[in-house]
Amino acid sequence: MGALMGGVMRPVFKSRNRSFLVFGIVFLSLVGFVNCTKKGDTGASAQADLQALVLGEFGTMTGPESTFGISTHRGIMMAVEEANASGGIQGKPIKVISLDDQGRSDEAVTAVTKLVTQENVQLILGEVASSRSIAAAPVAQKYKVPMISPSSTNPRVTQVGDFIFRVCFIDPFQGKVMAKFAAQNLKMKTAAILRDIKSDYSVGLADFFAEDFQKMGGKIISDLSYSSGDADFKAQLTAIKLKKPDVLFIPGYYTEVGLIARQARELNYNGVLMGGDGWDSAKLTEIGGKAVVGGYFGSHYSTQERQAGRAKFRREVQGKVQRGSSQRPGGHGLRRGTCGDCSGPEVVDLSAYRFARCCGAN
Amino acid sequence: MADTHSLFFGDEDGIKTPWQILGFALLVLVLMGVSALIESNINPYVQRIIVNCGIGIILGLSLNLVNGCAGQFSLGHAGFMAVGAYISAYLTTVLMPFGGFFQTELGVGVAVVAGGLAAALSGYIVGLPSLRLRGDYLAIVTLGFGEIIRIVFLNISAVGGPRGLPGIPLASNFFWVYLWAVVTFAVIYRLIHSSAGRAILSVREDEISSQSMGVNVSHYKVVAFVVSAFFAGVAGGLFAHYQGFIDPNTFNFNRSVEVVIMVVIGGMGSFSGAVIGAILVTMLPELLRFFAEYRMVIFSALLVLVLHRPAEFLVGTRSGRPLGFLS
Incomplete structure (x- = not known):
């Protein structure tokens, strides 16, 4: 050199x-x-870290996919603040080191390597997207540092090794629950599927939904696809409308789902719209407007859940939201099971909050 | 191509072939030693950045041949990288012919070369018609090619489609990456200093005059393009076997732009410039982590600062002899 x-x-x-x-x-x-x-060599930072519990977080903080990453980060920070305010874990405060991966899987690998080998973190939190979790998990596994993903729903993420965990459901479960809800709660007989062929998440979820819906006596009468980034879905929707399905299952992300819902209503399709956790964004109602009202989607959290501590938590989140727009946590979460009521506050990624708190408790 | 002979065995600099072989053997030994030293002494995170720099150097040098030396403007380097990465990873991960051969380090080496050859072939197919275009038009065609490649892999479920291809054997390391970086450097250096290289440089300086002097312009453009694509493919293969996971999104348009920045930052046509550009572009975002969410802003600001007058920047050898500093 x-x-x-x-x-x-x-x-x-x-x-x-x-x-x-x-x-x-x-x-x-x-x-x-x-x-x-x-x-890294002297381990000086490791010495200092004995005082605090160091969590490493990697996520998409910049770039086109940053909304989920930022809301997850806010959820984690909220949980950590709360834990530190109540004295930390066994008297030790929690410190979080967050690294950005720009939504790139190679950067995710680099970031996790840095967290493990240089920052000496005791636990890794991340990533939202399954592909980046799968890319980075082998590093965590190799150095035997536990890694917990907040929302990677692909089954293969945790198959990387015994140090890789998640706190969300996986797609087969989500598909089954939605199928059960459609067939048994809503008593629907026929369903159409409109899946995003470019997204592994969407394809997988559609398959699981179809399998379970048929097992429960329903019929899939139409199974069509689109590509994320499309803006016109009228061809597929016209074909679907002709078959008059009771349910239209759209396991995609909120941008296309909003547009699909709008165009379906414009074509006078009146069946029930259903989807998965990809719907769970404040943007959904912004894009879909009235068309998404009355639809159903599965998600990681509902404010209607009746569980201990939820009401208190809800108040805390709303308090934070009101405290000032610069501090306002975004997107992903605090959404009802139905979409009739989507005007509520946009909030923290509660699943991230929940898992950070879980880790804190243990 | 009568002049290919001078590529590898010429004695233009008065160096005789046996000495070259000896020199190469010595280089391999030195690289092995350095590799062993680095692997046992340096923090894995820093190691990772050093290796990423090496992959960047291969990409930068190979794109420099087209964008700098041949004076064309290609924006599709990520596409060739993707071809190399996917073909080699497919061989070692999914297909695995000849028993466990492709799981060994040598097998991975063969797979990486195969990836490079596939990239070279795609470079030939793309280059033949599109290199008749100039300037912006060529840039648009190569950009389109890069995106097409990415979307093709996005739709092939045998290599994982959008969810990517995990579990690629982790066979590349400092040694292999830097060995390839040296090979890239040597081959492109020799190419530029052969008669073919003179022809390539003449195409850059003035297409019409070189054509009137009897230089087959499209032929030499394609030569430059194919060699460049080969090394981009090799870089892709090394990258895949270093990351252990690839997905189509890794090879998007931004990756191509990143490589163009490496070349431009060091001064188009300059070898050492491409090397330093590659090191800067790979290392700076990591060093700027300190600034958290502002790091990409600061990174861009630094680039603007550096690119203020790129031509005479680092080495600025647009009219001089590339790599003059080594003489």
């Missing part, structure tokens, strides 16, 4: 200032590296 850098000097001679700038950057980078190395 030295020879290379020495060599570069000569041709740069003319634009000296600029070359100094670059050299500055390269040099600082190298210095930074050496520093990093030393820190």
Whole structure:
């Protein structure tokens, strides 16, 4: 490296200032590296961390997919603040180190490697998306640091190894619950499926729903697909409408679901709309408007749940939401089981909150 | 291609072939030693960044051949990388012919080369018609190619479709990546200093005059494109076997832009520039983690600062002899 850098000097001679700038950057980078190395080697930070319980979080904080990552982060921070306010875990405060992966699986691997080998975290929280969890999980497994995903619903995530956990349901379960709800609670006989062919989540969930709905005596009379990013679904919806299914199951993400719902109502399709946790965003009503009202989706949390502590928690969240818009946690969560009432406050990713709190308790 | 001979065995610099072989053997030994040292002494996170730098260097050097030396503007490097990554990972993970051969380190090496060859073939297929276009039009065609490749892999369920391909054997390491970086450097250096290289450079300087001097312009553009695609494919293969997991999203348009930045930042056409550009673009986002959510903002600001006058930036050898600093 030295020879290379020495060599570069000569041709740069003319634009000296600029070359100094670059050299500055390269040099600082190298210095930074050496520093990093030393820190990791001496284990000085590990010494300090004995005082606090260090959790590492990796998520998509920047880039086009950052909304879920940011709301998850806020959920975690809320739980950690609460735990620290009540004295931490066995007297030790909790410290969170959050790293951004820009929604890229290779960055996720790098981030988890940093958390484990340099920050010496005792536990890793993340990622939202299954693909990035699957990419990073082998690192956690290799160094035997437990990793807990808040919302990766693909079954393969936890199959990576015995140090990988999740606190959400998996897609087969979600499909089964929605099928049961459609067949037994709503007493629906026929269903149509409109799946996002580009999303593994959507394809998997559609399959599980179809299998269980048929087992429970229902009939799938139409199974069509779209690609995320599409804006016009009228062709599929016209075909579906002709078959008059009682239920239209759309296991996609909120953007397309909103548009599909709107266009279905425009075509005068009056059946029930159903979906999975990909619907769970405040954007759904923004995009779908009245069309999504009366629809059903499965999700990780409902404010109507009657469980100990829920009412208190709900008040806390709403308190935080009102405290100021800059602190307002976004998206994902605090949504009713039905969509009739979607105007409620947009909140923290409660599942993330819940799992951070679980970890805190144990 | 009569001039390919001079690529590997020429004695343009007065170096005779046996010495080259000896030098190469020495290099392999040194790399092995350094690799062993790094693996036992350096924090895995830092190791990971160093290896990512190496992969970046291969990408930067190979794109520099097209964007810098041949004067074309390709925006599809991530596409070639994806071809290399998927073909090699498919061989070692899904297909696994010849028993366990593709699970061994040598087998992975073969798979990486196969990935490179597949990328070169796709480079040939794309390059042949599209290199007749110039400037913006070529950029758009290559951009489109990159996206098409990504979407093709998105729709092939045999390689995992949108959910990606996990469980790829972790066979690449510092040694293999930097060995390939040196090979990339050497081959492209020799290519540029052969008569084919002169022709490629002449195409960059003035297409019409070089055509009137009897240079087969499209031929040399395709040569540059195919060699570039091969190394991009190799980089993809090494990347796949270093990450252990690939998904189509990894090879999106942003990845192509990243490689273009590596080349532009060091000055188009400059070898050392491409190397330093690759190191900067790979390392800076990691070093800027300190700034949390602002790091990409600061990263972009630094790039703008650096790109203010790229031509004479680092090494600025657009008219000089590339790599003059080594002479």
